[in-house]
Amino acid sequence: MSEPLLEMSGLTKHFPVAGGLVLRRQVGRVHAVDGIDLTVHAGETLGLVGESGCGKSTTGRLAARLLEPTAGAIRYGGRDITHATRREMKPIRTEIQMVFQDPYSSLNPRHTVGTIVGGPMEINGIDPPGGRDRRVRELLEIVGLNPEHYNRFPHEFSGGQRQRIGVARALSLNPRLIIADEPVSALDVSIQAQVVNLLRRLQQEMGIAFLFIAHDLAVVRHFSQRVAVMYLGKIVEIGDRESVYSGPRHPYTHALLSAVPEATPDTEPRERIRLAGDVPSPVDPPSGCRFRTRCWKARERCAAEEPPLVRLEDSREGHLTACHFPERPTVHGRDVVLDPALRT
Numbered sequence: 001m002s003e004p005l006l007e008m009s010g011l012t013k014h015f016p017v018a019g020g021l022v023l024r025r026q027v028g029r030v031h032a033v034d035g036i037d038l039t040v041h042a043g044e045t046l047g048l049v050g051e052s053g054c055g056k057s058t059t060g061r062l063a064a065r066l067l068e069p070t071a072g073a074i075r076y077g078g079r080d081i082t083h084a085t086r087r088e089m090k091p092i093r094t095e096i097q098m099v100f101q102d103p104y105s106s107l108n109p110r111h112t113v114g115t116i117v118g119g120p121m122e123i124n125g126i127d128p129p130g131g132r133d134r135r136v137r138e139l140l141e142i143v144g145l146n147p148e149h150y151n152r153f154p155h156e157f158s159g160g161q162r163q164r165i166g167v168a169r170a171l172s173l174n175p176r177l178i179i180a181d182e183p184v185s186a187l188d189v190s191i192q193a194q195v196v197n198l199l200r201r202l203q204q205e206m207g208i209a210f211l212f213i214a215h216d217l218a219v220v221r222h223f224s225q226r227v228a229v230m231y232l233g234k235i236v237e238i239g240d241r242e243s244v245y246s247g248p249r250h251p252y253t254h255a256l257l258s259a260v261p262e263a264t265p266d267t268e269p270r271e272r273i274r275l276a277g278d279v280p281s282p283v284d285p286p287s288g289c290r291f292r293t294r295c296w297k298a299r300e301r302c303a304a305e306e307p308p309l310v311r312l313e314d315s316r317e318g319h320l321t322a323c324h325f326p327e328r329p330t331v332h333g334r335d336v337v338l339d340p341a342l343r344t
Contacts (some may be wrong), residue, residue: 004075005209006063006096007042011072018282020273024249031282034233035072040177045203045210047241049217049256055233056213057101059275060179063211064096076177094124097170097250098271101182103162105152113140113165114150120172139168145200157321161189165197169282171206179211184219192216196223208267217260221245224320229253232290233282239319247329249312249321252291289324297325 012035016027022063031054040046048056061067065073073082076092089328097120100106108115118136121128126161128135137147143164154162161182170178180199184192196206204210214220218228221241228238231250237250248254255273275294280286286293301324309322314329 001041004102005042005077005233006038006211007075008036008059008074009061009108011036011074011075012070013055013062013067014070015207023232028283031233033062034285036230036233036235038228038235038238040209040211042209043203043209044178044226045212045224047227048211048213048230049215051218052215053279053307054230054280054281056215056230057181059079059230060098060181060211060213061102064098064179065093065151066098066334090124093142094120094126094173097173097175099163099166099170099178099180099183102186103166104186105160106155106164106166112151112153113145113157116150116154116165116167120169124173126173135172136168139171140165142202143172144194146217153271158191159187160194161184163187163191163195164198167195167202173270174206177209177218179213180226181213182215183212185214199223202262217245217256219223229256232279232285234290234322236291237311238309240318243316243319247319249315249316249319249326249329250291250323251297251327254327260293289290291321296325299325 011033015030015032016026017030018024019027021300026283027324036059043300048059050056062069062088065074065084069082072078073080075081076096081089081092114133114136117139119130121132121135133150137150140147140149145168154165157165184195187195196219199210203210210221212224226238226239226240227244229244229250231238231252237244237248237253244253245257248257251294255275258271258273267282280293285304288304288306289295289302292298296300305324307322307324309320311320312326315321
């Protein structure tokens, strides 16, 4: 594993809830992100998955310092940037870029593609060899667009082409880390594959690290080396891709994977797990384990004690789970016997 590039420890973000007769009075807090620990290594892709509203996008914005954390620490390249000023963040922002979810709202409709892609270079006073116009055309070609479309406006492109423009904009400053926030969720399935394959190619050619946020587990498996599963502001499981997908230990991860459509219908069907109830409100999350209100394995201990995120004795190195009563190691829903070398 390469050196840590981005480190988040105890990261927390609470949003105040105003109410009552005086609207400025705080009556509660939304626990969007609640004390998570994540590390993205140089050149790797960490996939962050979970249901809508679990705090994935907030985590991405905290990592890019687009939001101020309530508590915890963020380190980039070994440097603490948790409370860095705007001036201190300026050189770092050239190395951390974002690709946003909606390609229809993330591009200014009044600007041409050339202005959109070249804007970051102009803001940061960067004059690449040959000039900005030439660099913009190179970037458009890199992401699979016609450089001659330099003077076109966003409404003249399809959704997939617009997302490619967003990727070109993110690449304009030669970043070391790209935070991709649901970059393909608004696109057709065939276009999703094109964009994900583009990101994979760029990573292989340029060594860019990705924090890839998504709710589609099939897409995450295709692109990520490691996967973190998030539920109601907490990380409940994290590990390398094959370890998490082949042997999920947290009941929530097991339920998510059981809902993934079968790629080969001739194989033995997996057990389908239907979760009861709805996701609790982040304003008033459950005590102890936050998944306990929907978990079929919940006991009294789950309500009284929050499970730590730890490695289980029969899990692979780096595979961490937060559960008092974890699932048995399985492959596609069937029990397996682990290699004795994997035991501590």
